[in-house]
Amino acid sequence: MRAEEARGLAGLVFDLDDTLLDHGELTEVAYASLFRLREAGLRLVACTGRPAGWAEVLVRQWPLDAAIAENGAVAFVKERRPFGAPRLRLVFPSDLAAAGARRAELRALAEELRVRFPIVALADDNSARFTDVTLDIGEHCRAPAEDVAAMRAEASRRGVHTLASSVHLHLSFDPADKATGTLRLLEAAFGEDPTRARLTYAFVGDSGNDAAAFAAFTTTIGVANVRAYLPSLPVPPKFVTQAAMGRGFAELATTLVDLRVHPG
Ligand SMILES: [Mg+2]
Structure with a gap:
């Protein structure tokens, strides 16, 4: 990845299972990398097929700005306030x-x-x-x-x-996917123009339910285990990490932070 591409990013949207998580478990190196990414000025959005109830907990407790659950059908945003705990808001579904x-x-x-x-x-x-x-x-x-x-x-x-x-x-019954759900959240919660957001938000994932996002965003990354799914992905990720799962996520984070902080 070129430094210009990394420095042009406003945020990182990331899958959980087998991307940030290793077989469902969060490693220290993967979790720590979220703090480094946040320090490098990136808005962080988890985007998962996991339940709304999980996303609600993640947004409350983790260094995240928002989380999309159930493959784009549900979204929560964290609203920071002058004092007290940040407030959690369900962005959608409305009903x-x-x-x-x-x-x-x-x-x-x-x-x-x-x-x-x-x-x-x-x-x-x-x-x-x-x-x-x-x-x-x-x-x-x-x-x-x-x-x-x-x-x-x-x-x-x-x-x-x-x-x-x-x-x-x-x-x-909801036709949402990770691409439509992410763009809907970014517009509703942060006022991002969806066309521009495709260029300024990177997406990292690993498998079939990430296909729509790999196709929609310009800067896309697969962790190494994505290789097993490449034959079934209509648009492959632009970059693939050398390491798998959480270590691959940490590798991506190190690369992004280095390129943003030490322009070369
Ligand atoms: Mg996954």
Whole structure:
């Protein structure tokens, strides 16, 4: 990456599972790199398929400006105040009750798929979700790719959108993805022009549910484990780190901070 590209960035949008996290766990080096990125003047936005309830905790406690959950359907922003704790604001969805009501239909479909494909299970984080219902395909089990494809085809026949990460298959009526969700948040919470934000925000991820963001943003980075998904990504990330998962994220952070702080 050229120094000019790194210095032109206003923020970094990052995936969690197998990008910042190593098999679900946060390492010291990955967490520390968030503080270095913030010190280098970057707005930090987590962007995950994980539940709204998780994103709410992350924004409250971590050095983040905002978090997008459920693959772009939910967003929280941290609003700093002159005194006291920062305030958390749900940016979208606007109608939580409507989104919640439709989850019953999604749960029925998930149950059907679980019976037909006994290798999969309901993900263990569904209780914290606002909009989608999620099946575990790779977190505590290993669902074959053809089973995942068959489940996605069946969901699609029912008018249900699907996204798959390295760990989960998400079922949703919300057509949002990580690109539309991120651009919507950046405009609503920070007044960013969506066309310009594609140039001034970098995105880092690792797998299939990051595909829309890899295609939408100009500066995109995959951690090394993204290589397993390159054949299925319509647009590959522009850069790939040498290290995988959290160490790859830290490698990216070091590179970005060096280029911004020590222009060469
Ligand atoms: Mg991931």
